Amino acid sequence: MARIGYARVSTLDQDLDGQVARLKAEGCGVIRSEKVSGGSRDGRAELATVLEFLRPGDELMVTRLDRLGRDTRDVLNLIHEAEQRGAHVTVLDPHVSTRGEMGHVVLTVLGMVAQMERRFIKERQREGIERAKGSGAYAGGKRRLDRDRIKAMASAGSGAAAIAGVLGCSRMQVYRVLREA
Template sequence: MSTLDQDLASQIERLRAEGCEIIRSEKVSGASRDGRGELEIVLQFLRSGDELVVARLDRLGRDTRDVLNIIHECESRGAFVTVLDPHVTTRGEMGHVILTVLGMVAQMERRFIKERQKDGIERAKASGRYLGGKRRIDRHVVRELLAQGQSVAAAARTLGCSRMQIYRIIGEAPPAV
């Protein structure tokens, strides 16, 4: 069981302990709302008097604007938002202020993480230790499929990737012999 799975299990346990009856989860970054289908479903089903409960603010979003937009959407439906860690709710005016500040802190923390990551990559590159990300698609297999007459779309379907990835591989310099 991975750390992410353990974290999810502890969050679910905490939500159940708080009396949450319906729990939805997704394993995507909270950095933006793109691809967050479960969040969209929850927001669509919220009704007046409902409460959206999240274990931590960063589970709701890491961008202040997104967090505030989500809270606004909940409130426009007559629902409340409660964050368990630290325990803050939008049921009172002070909760809005605290959530706004916490959202700003979460966004700032995300920027710091990205800066540290960028600095680490630059140091690793300078010392010759950075090899880049792991390649997910075997370039040789792509070239073989195309040489056999498969279209780019067919090769992408076969490999379970996008056509754009195939086009990028086609555009790469041929391997050194």
């Protein structure tokens, strides 16, 4: 039986150290971590690796349930997948495990709370952006593409596929920029 820890934060500027230290203190021999949103499973390679290597009797540990995800269905599916492999899931704060039947009920409720919290965060973010736009303080997000370079490359005769290849973006993004011009 192995204790496998999973730590996650949503953004690159957040710190994983506290979660990793707590998981080590709980006896996790293997800890996988990543900096990616918990809104869905997309781009969560470390979580996929953990699930793939769970064996019967193993225990997947997270510091809080929202580290597994913020979508109730996703969280319940992750727990189900772990159990299909004969493993248990343990959340440290509050301490809940799928070893007992009551743990499933508590984890379902916690999953719903995490999803509701994500909706509140998105709503507050949307309201903040609207207020900032109203006061003229919001100019939008940081532009990820060099629009002048796209236009210059197109003027020099490069096609959308070639521009996209050089800049590491999709052809649709190139077309959108050229349409704006």
